[in-house]
Amino acid sequence: MSGKRTDYISWDEYFMGVATLSGMRSKDPNTQVGACIVSEEHKILSMGYNGFPTGCSDDDFPWAREGEPLENKYFYTTHSELNAILNYRGGSLEGATMYVTLFPCNECAKAIIQAGIKRLVYDSDKYNGTPSTIASRKMLSAAGVDIQKYEHTGRTVTIQL
Numbered sequence: 001m002s003g004k005r006t007d008y009i010s011w012d013e014y015f016m017g018v019a020t021l022s023g024m025r026s027k028d029p030n031t032q033v034g035a036c037i038v039s040e041e042h043k044i045l046s047m048g049y050n051g052f053p054t055g056c057s058d059d060d061f062p063w064a065r066e067g068e069p070l071e072n073k074y075f076y077t078t079h080s081e082l083n084a085i086l087n088y089r090g091g092s093l094e095g096a097t098m099y100v101t102l103f104p105c106n107e108c109a110k111a112i113i114q115a116g117i118k119r120l121v122y123d124s125d126k127y128n129g130t131p132s133t134i135a136s137r138k139m140l141s142a143a144g145v146d147i148q149k150y151e152h153t154g155r156t157v158t159i160q161l
Protein backbone atom coordinates (compact mmCIF):
# COMPACT_ATOMS: atom_id res chain seq x y z
CA MET A 1 0.00 0.00 0.00
CA SER A 2 1.47 3.36 -1.05
CA GLY A 3 -0.45 5.43 1.48
CA LYS A 4 -0.93 8.16 -1.09
CA ARG A 5 -3.54 10.88 -0.51
CA THR A 6 -6.65 10.39 -2.59
CA ASP A 7 -8.35 13.78 -2.24
CA TYR A 8 -5.78 15.83 -4.12
CA ILE A 9 -7.14 18.27 -6.74
CA SER A 10 -7.24 17.23 -10.41
CA TRP A 11 -5.18 18.94 -13.12
CA ASP A 12 -8.30 20.72 -14.38
CA GLU A 13 -9.24 21.91 -10.88
CA TYR A 14 -5.66 23.06 -10.30
CA PHE A 15 -5.32 25.08 -13.50
CA MET A 16 -8.83 26.56 -13.48
CA GLY A 17 -8.26 27.34 -9.79
CA VAL A 18 -5.05 29.20 -10.65
CA ALA A 19 -6.85 31.07 -13.47
CA THR A 20 -9.61 32.05 -11.02
CA LEU A 21 -7.11 33.24 -8.43
CA SER A 22 -5.34 35.28 -11.11
CA GLY A 23 -8.65 36.93 -12.06
CA MET A 24 -9.03 38.05 -8.45
CA ARG A 25 -6.22 40.57 -9.13
CA SER A 26 -8.43 42.41 -11.64
CA LYS A 27 -9.63 45.90 -10.71
CA ASP A 28 -12.55 45.70 -13.16
CA PRO A 29 -15.67 46.23 -11.04
CA ASN A 30 -17.89 44.34 -13.49
CA THR A 31 -15.99 41.37 -14.94
CA GLN A 32 -12.84 39.77 -13.57
CA VAL A 33 -11.14 37.31 -15.93
CA GLY A 34 -8.14 35.08 -15.29
CA ALA A 35 -6.10 32.90 -17.65
CA CYS A 36 -3.49 30.23 -17.08
CA ILE A 37 -1.36 28.70 -19.86
CA VAL A 38 -0.08 25.18 -19.36
CA SER A 39 2.40 23.03 -21.24
CA GLU A 40 1.73 19.53 -22.55
CA GLU A 41 3.69 18.31 -19.50
CA HIS A 42 1.23 20.03 -17.11
CA LYS A 43 3.62 22.81 -16.26
CA ILE A 44 2.28 26.35 -15.77
CA LEU A 45 3.91 28.63 -18.33
CA SER A 46 2.08 31.89 -17.79
CA MET A 47 -0.88 33.65 -16.19
CA GLY A 48 -2.82 36.85 -16.75
CA TYR A 49 -5.85 38.89 -15.80
CA ASN A 50 -7.71 41.80 -17.34
CA GLY A 51 -6.37 45.25 -16.63
CA PHE A 52 -4.83 48.41 -18.03
CA PRO A 53 -1.36 48.24 -19.60
CA THR A 54 1.70 48.88 -17.47
CA GLY A 55 2.03 52.58 -16.63
CA CYS A 56 -1.68 53.25 -17.19
CA SER A 57 -2.85 53.81 -13.64
CA ASP A 58 -6.05 52.19 -12.39
CA ASP A 59 -6.73 55.49 -10.66
CA ASP A 60 -6.42 57.62 -13.82
CA PHE A 61 -8.04 55.45 -16.51
CA PRO A 62 -11.80 54.82 -16.45
CA TRP A 63 -13.49 51.58 -15.40
CA ALA A 64 -16.90 52.72 -16.67
CA ARG A 65 -18.73 50.53 -19.19
CA GLU A 66 -20.63 53.37 -20.81
CA GLY A 67 -20.04 56.87 -22.10
CA GLU A 68 -17.68 58.30 -24.69
CA PRO A 69 -15.10 55.83 -26.07
CA LEU A 70 -12.25 57.72 -24.41
CA GLU A 71 -14.12 57.80 -21.11
CA ASN A 72 -14.89 54.08 -20.74
CA LYS A 73 -12.68 51.02 -20.23
CA TYR A 74 -12.96 49.27 -23.59
CA PHE A 75 -10.18 51.12 -25.44
CA TYR A 76 -7.79 50.62 -22.55
CA THR A 77 -8.14 47.14 -21.04
CA THR A 78 -5.83 44.30 -21.96
CA HIS A 79 -7.75 41.05 -21.78
CA SER A 80 -6.55 38.28 -19.47
CA GLU A 81 -5.82 35.92 -22.37
CA LEU A 82 -3.62 38.43 -24.19
CA ASN A 83 -1.86 39.35 -20.95
CA ALA A 84 -1.13 35.67 -20.28
CA ILE A 85 0.28 35.26 -23.80
CA LEU A 86 2.36 38.46 -23.57
CA ASN A 87 3.56 37.63 -20.05
CA TYR A 88 5.26 34.50 -21.39
CA ARG A 89 8.87 35.32 -22.21
CA GLY A 90 10.21 31.78 -22.35
CA GLY A 91 9.83 31.02 -26.06
CA SER A 92 7.06 29.18 -27.86
CA LEU A 93 3.55 28.41 -26.61
CA GLU A 94 3.06 25.89 -29.43
CA GLY A 95 0.88 23.00 -28.30
CA ALA A 96 -0.04 24.62 -24.97
CA THR A 97 -3.45 24.67 -23.27
CA MET A 98 -5.14 27.84 -22.03
CA TYR A 99 -7.50 27.75 -19.04
CA VAL A 100 -9.64 30.87 -18.92
CA THR A 101 -12.51 31.86 -16.65
CA LEU A 102 -14.49 33.50 -19.50
CA PHE A 103 -14.86 32.36 -23.10
CA PRO A 104 -12.44 34.46 -25.22
CA CYS A 105 -13.51 37.32 -27.46
CA ASN A 106 -12.61 37.44 -31.17
CA GLU A 107 -9.45 39.48 -30.56
CA CYS A 108 -8.14 37.03 -27.97
CA ALA A 109 -9.08 34.11 -30.21
CA LYS A 110 -6.73 35.49 -32.89
CA ALA A 111 -3.91 35.83 -30.35
CA ILE A 112 -4.55 32.31 -29.03
CA ILE A 113 -4.43 30.83 -32.53
CA GLN A 114 -1.34 32.78 -33.58
CA ALA A 115 0.48 31.80 -30.38
CA GLY A 116 0.03 28.13 -31.30
CA ILE A 117 -2.23 27.28 -28.36
CA LYS A 118 -4.02 24.09 -29.27
CA ARG A 119 -6.51 23.55 -26.47
CA LEU A 120 -8.84 25.92 -24.66
CA VAL A 121 -10.69 25.16 -21.42
CA TYR A 122 -13.17 27.88 -20.45
CA ASP A 123 -15.60 28.35 -17.58
CA SER A 124 -18.17 31.17 -17.89
CA ASP A 125 -19.80 31.72 -21.27
CA LYS A 126 -21.84 34.76 -20.28
CA TYR A 127 -21.38 36.47 -23.65
CA ASN A 128 -22.42 33.39 -25.63
CA GLY A 129 -24.33 34.35 -28.77
CA THR A 130 -22.74 37.80 -29.19
CA PRO A 131 -21.05 38.52 -32.56
CA SER A 132 -17.66 38.57 -30.81
CA THR A 133 -17.94 35.08 -29.31
CA ILE A 134 -19.56 33.68 -32.47
CA ALA A 135 -16.58 34.97 -34.49
CA SER A 136 -14.22 33.65 -31.83
CA ARG A 137 -15.70 30.14 -31.94
CA LYS A 138 -15.65 30.20 -35.74
CA MET A 139 -11.93 31.07 -35.86
CA LEU A 140 -10.88 28.72 -33.05
CA SER A 141 -12.75 25.83 -34.68
CA ALA A 142 -11.33 26.58 -38.13
CA ALA A 143 -7.81 26.67 -36.65
CA GLY A 144 -8.31 23.28 -35.00
CA VAL A 145 -8.17 24.52 -31.39
CA ASP A 146 -9.82 21.95 -29.14
CA ILE A 147 -12.49 23.84 -27.14
CA GLN A 148 -13.71 22.35 -23.88
CA LYS A 149 -16.16 23.68 -21.31
CA TYR A 150 -14.74 23.32 -17.81
CA GLU A 151 -16.80 20.87 -15.80
CA HIS A 152 -17.30 22.01 -12.24
CA THR A 153 -16.67 19.29 -9.70
CA GLY A 154 -18.48 21.00 -6.85
CA ARG A 155 -15.36 21.05 -4.72
CA THR A 156 -14.85 24.18 -2.61
CA VAL A 157 -11.34 25.21 -1.65
CA THR A 158 -10.83 27.62 1.21
CA ILE A 159 -7.50 29.38 1.38
CA GLN A 160 -6.59 31.37 4.46
CA LEU A 161 -4.69 34.47 3.33
Ligand SMILES: O=c1[nH]c(=O)n([C@H]2C[C@H](O)[C@@H](COP(=O)(O)O)O2)cc1CO
Nearest residue numbers: 028030031033050077079080103104105
Ligand atom coordinates in the same frame (compact mmCIF):
# COMPACT_ATOMS: atom_id res chain seq x y z
O1 LIG B 1 -12.27 37.48 -23.44
C1 LIG B 1 -12.31 38.40 -22.61
N1 LIG B 1 -11.28 38.55 -21.72
C2 LIG B 1 -11.23 39.59 -20.83
O2 LIG B 1 -10.28 39.70 -20.06
N2 LIG B 1 -12.28 40.48 -20.84
C3 LIG B 1 -12.27 41.59 -19.89
C4 LIG B 1 -12.24 42.96 -20.52
C5 LIG B 1 -13.03 43.78 -19.55
O3 LIG B 1 -12.16 44.25 -18.51
C6 LIG B 1 -14.03 42.80 -18.99
C7 LIG B 1 -15.37 42.79 -19.71
O4 LIG B 1 -16.13 43.82 -19.19
P1 LIG B 1 -17.71 43.84 -19.25
O5 LIG B 1 -18.19 42.42 -18.90
O6 LIG B 1 -18.11 44.84 -18.24
O7 LIG B 1 -18.08 44.22 -20.66
O8 LIG B 1 -13.45 41.52 -19.14
C8 LIG B 1 -13.33 40.37 -21.69
C9 LIG B 1 -13.39 39.34 -22.57
C10 LIG B 1 -14.55 39.28 -23.50
O9 LIG B 1 -15.14 38.06 -23.53
Ligand SMILES: [Zn+2]
Nearest residue numbers: 079104105108
Ligand atom coordinates in the same frame (compact mmCIF):
# COMPACT_ATOMS: atom_id res chain seq x y z
ZN1 LIG C 1 -10.51 39.11 -25.32
